Amino acid sequence: MNLTAEVLHYTAFTATPLGGNPAGVVLDARDFDEPRMLAIAAETGYSETAFLTALDTAQRRFTVRYFSPLAEVDFCGHATIATAVALAERIGPGELLFDTPAGEIRVEATADDRGAIRATLTSVPAHSRPATAAEVSATLAALHWDPSDLDPALPPHVAFGGNEHLVLAAGSRARLADLDYDFDALGTVMRAAGWTTVHLVWRESEDRFHARDPFPVGGVVEDPATGAAAAAFGGYLRTLGLVETATTLTIRQGEDMGRPSELTLGVGPEDARVRVSGQAVRIPAHAFRVAAVSD
Known part of the structure; x- marks a missing residue:
């Protein structure tokens, strides 16, 4: 050992x-x-x-x-x-x-x-609440998104699964792929609200989603895979009543960064805790660095 x-x-x-x-x-x-x-x-x-x-x-x-x-x-x-x-x-x-x-x-x-x-x-018990109009407006401005870019079937929420994340659902895969946000402005919004990431998602099907997670409050432009946000997202889906039976969901993340990732979620209608699964492998030291604020 x-x-x-x-x-x-x-x-x-x-x-x-x-x-x-x-x-x-x-x-x-x-x-x-x-x-x-x-x-x-x-x-x-x-x-x-x-x-x-x-x-x-x-x-x-x-x-x-x-x-x-x-x-x-x-x-x-x-x-x-x-x-x-x-x-x-x-x-x-x-x-x-x-x-x-x-x-x-x-x-x-x-x-x-x-x-x-x-x-x-x-996870710890996961849950969510509707985001306020002011929270959504400030975040969209920092993202350079328009309200019409959002999917009305998946309303903005602040979700918790160990820490808080704003969940915004894009109306198209193209909108999700085109991410060019104001690092400083979004970081300011997130620090004021206490959010860890903004969890941007697009629903491909009922059990398959694509995600991107800006993380300026951590000094990182974007996370290639975000298990904490995935747990919070499971709680969000449960809060919205979109999980009627024990369900297994897949989140694809990191594809637009060239770091494809797959997260598996287990979500149930009665259990507030979310199960997040995946593999992990050893990598050579310093073979990859994220785009940090100091870079």
Whole structure:
């Protein structure tokens, strides 16, 4: 077992190092203080780096903190998946328990007959509320979108699945693909509202969606895969009454960035918790850097 203090590099929600959302993972950060973790996250340059600050390998329970290049965040889905896979490679597949600033997160890591590991996190209770007209107007202005660009069947909501995300549904795949927003203006709107990302989605079918997630508050232009937003989106669909039975949904993300990612959601009409699943694989150190504000 090698729970190291070095930064490990994984990419989540993909089976190949060329896809998914890279995350830094530090499996033993017991001696790290907050300034050091923030400095490491900034140097690593990924949208988030996860740090295990308390370890109980016998009980498979760990305290996890998440840092973007600019700030700590309460919860990060893709870094959770990456951390679970990194741990499973070292202590074996099975259930893991993560104590995070957002609450307790259970993760099940399983290995297929080829040894590929897939992790499924169960979110804190997810929910949403309608966004206000002022919230929508300010965000659309920063995105350079018009109200007519939105899908009226999927109204704007502020959704929560560990942290808050504004959900905006594009009326077409072309609108989603054409993302050229004002980084500073959107960051200002998001910081004032307390949102982690803006979750832009397009509905291809009842069980298949495409997404993009601007993340200027973390110093990152866009996330290639956003598990926390996916969990919140599951709660959003449940709030709208669009989940009548236990349903499995697919979110495709990162395609417009050249980092294709696939997130699988398990959502039920009675259970407020959302299950978010995906693979993660090791990548060469510093093989990929996101477009951070300092770049």
